[in-house]
């Protein structure tokens with residue numbers, strides 16, 4: 269730190285340094301050598317040192333080199349008079365005290381000497397005591413003067429130091445008079461607020477305080493004035509000079525103000541004379557705090573409130589609704605098929621979609637509603653003040669409508685949809701936790717029943733949800749505990765009157781609930797990501813079983829098995845299937861994979877590529893439940909399948925007098941495309957007859973056999989089901 273000062277703060281010429289007394293040096297200037305010898309004896313005292321000179325020239329020579337505390341100066345000297353020495357001392361700003369000693373009678377000599385700067389005048393001849401007293405007095409007086417000078421210097425230095433500290437302080441330092449007007453301000457105020465000191469002096473401090481903080485600060489100042497406060501430390505916003513503001517700059521500065529009342533004490537006691545204040549700029553710290561707080565309570569990607577803030581607001585809204593017996597709604601929103609965007613187009617596109625989606629959703633809400641992102645593709649909405657539960661329905665519809673326009677991603681347009689679950693306070697829960705959980709349960713139900721919609725929570729839903737959660741828990745580890753089993757259902761050829769294929773159907777032998785069908789647990793396995801492992805197990809088991817039957821001589825037998833659409837998301841799916849087929853020495857044409865129409869719909873190109881690769885490797889691919897979805901002929905061109913399975917819903921109708929035109933169309937399509945056709949769900953002889961008349965030869969259904977374990981299924985290979993007899 270460089271302190272601007274023309275003199276050092278502290279006196280370097282003090283008579284004592286560090287408490288050690290310096291010697292007192294006395295110069296005797298006289299042409300009388302005897303006197304020069306005698307005087308030191310006469311004036312001797314501890315600490316005094318004496319030098320002597322006999323002429324003016326010699327004296328000035330010595331003074332050039334040494335300094336003294338006192339000079340005993342004879343008036344008349346061989347080469348001039350003592351006044352010359354006095355003159356020299358004055359010219360050189362010397363501090364030596366001088367006692368002029370002279371034999372002159374004339375008063376003029378004394379006056380001349382004293383005017384010339386001598387401190388005392390002693391006339392010769394003098395008495396010893398006289399010179400001793402004069403020396404003592406002068407030395408005492410000069411010591412006092414010197415001490416006084418040193419003290420003044422120290423005071424000035426100290427004053428300079430303090431002024432420097434205050435004026436160069438990074439904080440605004442000020443004092444207010446009893447009326448709250450500025451009586452002092454350091455220059456920092458100019459830099460910080462853009463006001464010159466002169467603009468503010470004698471003006472009220474409150475002019476600088478932003479309106480929002482005025483009442484609070486006024487009360488604090490008043491308490492100091494009334495003697496009811498020993499000081500305060502507060503945060504407040506100080507107004508900046510608007511004329512000094514650059515574009516976009518904040519109109520205020522946040523400061524931490526430390527205020528201390530100033531008192532003065534006199535005969536009548538103590539009285540307040542104003543306030544001393546130090547205002548520190550904490551804008552940066554506040555900004556940093558705001559950023560940290562924002563990050564703690566907001567989602568980084570969408571800048572929406574996060575789970576913590578949502579919960580906070582919901583708890584508050586519930587408390588308020590309780591007080592005023594109001595109604596509020598919570599929505600749980602999950603983006604349908606979001607994983608597909610991430611997996612197909614990458615995470616950057618996924619992020620863009622989420623950001624745009626957040627904007628769209630927000631645009632459907634009112635001020636006061638809260639849209640939050642819980643993470644991933646999950647959003648929640650708080651509608652803190654709805655008149656009736658049905659109002660939430662209106663908002664849900666607005667949300668679904670808002671998504672009707674596709675989103676523009678760099679890969680192209682994406683039509684996003686969401687599943688929305690709604691819970692309403694107080695009907696569906698009285699705590700933030702229950703309301704959120706129940707909205708989630710309702711959302712889950714929407715997902716399960718086709719997505720892209722909304723639904724309200726109801727208690728029955730909750731029971732289902734609980735069951736589902738317990739199922740999910742039990743499903744974990746079911747593979748390791750060997751709770752799965754494959755059943756087989758024969759596919760028969762009427763022309764050949766024998767079993768030509770077997771469909772592998774998964775069963776879960778639950779330790780408490782008994783056997784559970786795949787319709788119950790496969791969707792859970794799909795949602796939790798366990799399906800991949802389960803499908804791998806099914807593939808191994810089905811191929812192992814086929815290998816055994818082939819080894820037993822049933823070399824023409826085909827095995828068909830069901831894959832989940834999720835299996836097609838796996839990039840190595842084709843290689844994995846081929847390696848398993850290879851491992852069990854199965855000719856690829858003897859394994860048929862059943863895929864659903866919905867899978868073809870989801871990610872047409874990626875899935876089609878996999879189907880093409882499987883077909884190219886010689887495997888069979890069948891479309892299961894054909895006719896129930898949105899299959900179009902263009903899909904059949906894209907997905908080079910070799911087999912269509914007529915869904916049992918069409919087969920069921922064959923027992924009536926009319927033939928559903930769809931079933932005729934399906935048989936026509938199969939013929940036209942040269943595809944193998946299997947009718948599933950055949951339960952009655954009448955259905956067999958009609959199917960046969962339509963040209964369908966291969967059938968599967970309870971009419972022939974229910975799915976059964978491998979040992980029983982093996983018997984049909986030897987003795988075909990009796991319905992064929």
Ligand SMILES: Nc1nc2c(ncn2[C@@H]2O[C@H](COP(=O)(O)O[C@H]3[C@@H](O)[C@H](n4cnc5c(=O)[nH]c(N)nc54)O[C@@H]3COP(=O)(O)O)[C@@H](O)[C@H]2O)c(=O)[nH]1
Pocket residue numbers: 757771772773774785786787790806830831832862892893916948949950951968969970971975
């Ligand atoms: N991803 C996997 N999905 C699988 C697997 N195993 C089966 N599934 C799929 O689960 C759904 C239900 O299957 P399941 O309960 O096994 O029912 C099958 C048959 O039992 C039933 N069926 C057969 N014949 C008849 C009949 O005459 N009437 C009647 N009401 N039902 C009958 O149909 C189901 C076979 O259907 P499909 O697969 O369409 O041929 C079902 O969708 C299975 O696909 C698996 O390992 N992985």
